[in-house]
Amino acid sequence: MNLTAQLDVKLGGGAMASPSNASRIQDLSISSLTKSYDGQAPVLRDISFEIHRGEAVALVGANGTGKSTLMRCCLRLIEPDAGGVKILGADITGLSRKALRDVRAQAGFIFQRHNLVPRFSALSNVVHGAQAWSRGPRTWHQALASKAVREEAMYCLDLVGLADFAKRRVDQLSGGQSQRVAIARALMQRPRIMLADEPVASLDPKAGEEVMELFVRLIKSQGLTLFYSSHHLEHAIGYSDRILGLRGGVVALDGESNSQNVNSLRGLYD
Amino acid sequence: MTNPSIGPSSQVRETDAIGADAHVQPRGGRAAPGRFERPGPFEFIAYVAALAFFIVSLSGTEWSFIAFIEGIPNLVTFLSEAFPPSLKRAEQVSWALLETFQMAFVGTVMGVILSLPLAILAARTLTPSRWIQGGARSIIALARTVPDLVWALIFVIMVGLGPFAGTLAIMVDTIGFCARFFAEAMEEIDQGPQEALTALGARKSGTVFSAVLPAAMPSFINTSLFALEKSTRSSVILGLVGAGGIGIELKVSMDMFEYAEAATIILSIFLLVLLVERVSSHLRRKIM
Structure with a gap:
C-alpha cells in the first residue's frame, strides 16, 4: 500500500471530502496577483485561482517559486503589487487597518516555524488566539484571562492532545508539540478558513506526518476550508482535494489530487 | 633541498612542507599583497x-x-x-548611605517605567511613525548625553536641595540608558510571534504586550540591573551638588580634613556598590 493509500485509510476513506459535495461559495479568490521584491523580477506573476468552502487545496512548487509570498499575500502580511485578494467574501486589498484585522481574525494561519511566544506557557499561547475576537489585557496572558477563555483554550489544547502540557513553557516542548500548540492557537481564533505555510517543514518525517494528520483531521472535523503549502508531495496528494503547482512564479498546475501522483508533481521541480 | 627546476604544479617535498628548508625557492604564482595598507x-x-x-x-x-x-x-x-577609619559619625553615615541607595533604587525604578513607552515609540519595528520615532529618539539622546551631575544641578534649581533632586537626576539618566537598550532589544527579537499575532487579527497593543515585551523581558531585566548598579555609583556623587545622598557627607569630611571620617564613608560606598553589583550579578545569572 503506498503512502497516499495509507493516509486515506487513516483519514477514513477517500483522500478528503469530495469537493463536489462542498458548497461552491468561494472562500478565497486570487485574481491577477503580482508581487516582486525591490524592483527585481516578479516572484509571483498574474496568479489567479479560487478555493471553495470546505475544500482542501495544497500548494506545491520548488524553493523560491513564491509559495510563502503567496500564502502571506492572502492575508496581506505581505502587500501584493497588483491584483485582488478576496477572502471570506471581503476584498482585502483596499481594506482599512481595522477592517483587515476583522478579516484576519477569521483566518487561522500556521507558519513553518510555530512562531509561539517562547517564554510563555502553552496555555498562554493558546489564549492569545482569543485576540481574534476579544480585545484588551485579558487575552494577553492566561493568568489574566476569563474562566470561559481559559476553558476554551484548554479545550483547544485537548483537541491537539496537549492538555497535560498546558502550564509547560513552549520553549521546553518538542518541535511537533510546539506546532500542535500553534494549531490550538489557530483553533482558538474560531476561524472559518485555515492557511498553512509548510506547516511540517521543520519537523522530522514521523512528527511531520503525525502533525499533518492531526491538523487536517481537525480542519475537516470543523468543516473549515484549508489552503496549505508543502514540499511533501505525499502530503500534498494525501491531504488535499486539489493541488496547485507553482513554477517560475505562475500557476503551472491546478488539478484534483486524485488525478496526481508524486512523479507527475516532481515535474514542477525540474 | 628543493630542486630549483620544480615547477608550480609539482608536489612540495615533505621537508619544505614542515619548513625544514628555510631557503626554498618560491614555487611561482602571484606575489602576496603587502602586509599593511598604505594610508590615503x-x-x-x-x-x-x-x-x-x-x-x-x-x-x-x-x-x-x-x-x-x-x-x-x-x-x-x-x-x-x-586609617584607622573613624566610626564617630557612623550613624549619620549609615542613614546617608541608606538615603543614597533609596535615591538609586527609586530613580532607577521610575526611570525604567518611563523608559518602556519611550522605547516602544523609538523602536523601528513598533513606532507608529518615523516622526514619533525621531522625537522619542531625540528625548532619549538628550537624557543620555547630558551628564547626571548637570541634571542634578537643574533639578536642584527646580525642586530645591535634597534627595528628591538627586532621584530625579537618576531617573532621567536611567531613561537615557534604558530606553535606548530597551528599544534595541525589541528591534532584535524574533519577529515570528509578532507576525503570528498580526495574522490572527491582534491589535498593536496585543502584539506588544503578548509577544514583544515577554520576548524582550530578559534583556530588560538585565539592562535594568546594570542601570541600578550605575545609579548607585551616580547617587554617591550627586550629593556634591546638594542633590542628597552620602556625597555631601564625603565633601564635608574632606573639606574639614577629617580624613578618618572620609575613609569610613569611602569604605561604606565601596561596600554598598560591591553589594549591589554582587546581588545584581546573581540575579542576572538566575534570569538569563
Missing part, C-alpha cells in the same frame, strides 16, 4: 592631526609624571590620617 592622503592627515591633538592635550591637561611622583607623599599622609 586624507587618512594620513587624520592620523597626524589626532597625534598632534593628543600631544597638545597632554599640555592642556598639565600632564606631568614629576607632579605625580611628587604627590605620592601627600597620598601617604592622607592614608596615614585616614
Whole structure:
C-alpha cells in the first residue's frame, strides 16, 4: 500500500471530502496577483485561482517559486503589487487597518516555524488566539484571562492532545508539540478558513506526518476550508482535494489530487 | 633541498612542507599583497592631526609624571590620617548611605517605567511613525548625553536641595540608558510571534504586550540591573551638588580634613556598590 493509500485509510476513506459535495461559495479568490521584491523580477506573476468552502487545496512548487509570498499575500502580511485578494467574501486589498484585522481574525494561519511566544506557557499561547475576537489585557496572558477563555483554550489544547502540557513553557516542548500548540492557537481564533505555510517543514518525517494528520483531521472535523503549502508531495496528494503547482512564479498546475501522483508533481521541480 | 627546476604544479617535498628548508625557492604564482595598507592622503592627515591633538592635550591637561611622583607623599599622609577609619559619625553615615541607595533604587525604578513607552515609540519595528520615532529618539539622546551631575544641578534649581533632586537626576539618566537598550532589544527579537499575532487579527497593543515585551523581558531585566548598579555609583556623587545622598557627607569630611571620617564613608560606598553589583550579578545569572 503506498503512502497516499495509507493516509486515506487513516483519514477514513477517500483522500478528503469530495469537493463536489462542498458548497461552491468561494472562500478565497486570487485574481491577477503580482508581487516582486525591490524592483527585481516578479516572484509571483498574474496568479489567479479560487478555493471553495470546505475544500482542501495544497500548494506545491520548488524553493523560491513564491509559495510563502503567496500564502502571506492572502492575508496581506505581505502587500501584493497588483491584483485582488478576496477572502471570506471581503476584498482585502483596499481594506482599512481595522477592517483587515476583522478579516484576519477569521483566518487561522500556521507558519513553518510555530512562531509561539517562547517564554510563555502553552496555555498562554493558546489564549492569545482569543485576540481574534476579544480585545484588551485579558487575552494577553492566561493568568489574566476569563474562566470561559481559559476553558476554551484548554479545550483547544485537548483537541491537539496537549492538555497535560498546558502550564509547560513552549520553549521546553518538542518541535511537533510546539506546532500542535500553534494549531490550538489557530483553533482558538474560531476561524472559518485555515492557511498553512509548510506547516511540517521543520519537523522530522514521523512528527511531520503525525502533525499533518492531526491538523487536517481537525480542519475537516470543523468543516473549515484549508489552503496549505508543502514540499511533501505525499502530503500534498494525501491531504488535499486539489493541488496547485507553482513554477517560475505562475500557476503551472491546478488539478484534483486524485488525478496526481508524486512523479507527475516532481515535474514542477525540474 | 628543493630542486630549483620544480615547477608550480609539482608536489612540495615533505621537508619544505614542515619548513625544514628555510631557503626554498618560491614555487611561482602571484606575489602576496603587502602586509599593511598604505594610508590615503586624507587618512594620513587624520592620523597626524589626532597625534598632534593628543600631544597638545597632554599640555592642556598639565600632564606631568614629576607632579605625580611628587604627590605620592601627600597620598601617604592622607592614608596615614585616614586609617584607622573613624566610626564617630557612623550613624549619620549609615542613614546617608541608606538615603543614597533609596535615591538609586527609586530613580532607577521610575526611570525604567518611563523608559518602556519611550522605547516602544523609538523602536523601528513598533513606532507608529518615523516622526514619533525621531522625537522619542531625540528625548532619549538628550537624557543620555547630558551628564547626571548637570541634571542634578537643574533639578536642584527646580525642586530645591535634597534627595528628591538627586532621584530625579537618576531617573532621567536611567531613561537615557534604558530606553535606548530597551528599544534595541525589541528591534532584535524574533519577529515570528509578532507576525503570528498580526495574522490572527491582534491589535498593536496585543502584539506588544503578548509577544514583544515577554520576548524582550530578559534583556530588560538585565539592562535594568546594570542601570541600578550605575545609579548607585551616580547617587554617591550627586550629593556634591546638594542633590542628597552620602556625597555631601564625603565633601564635608574632606573639606574639614577629617580624613578618618572620609575613609569610613569611602569604605561604606565601596561596600554598598560591591553589594549591589554582587546581588545584581546573581540575579542576572538566575534570569538569563
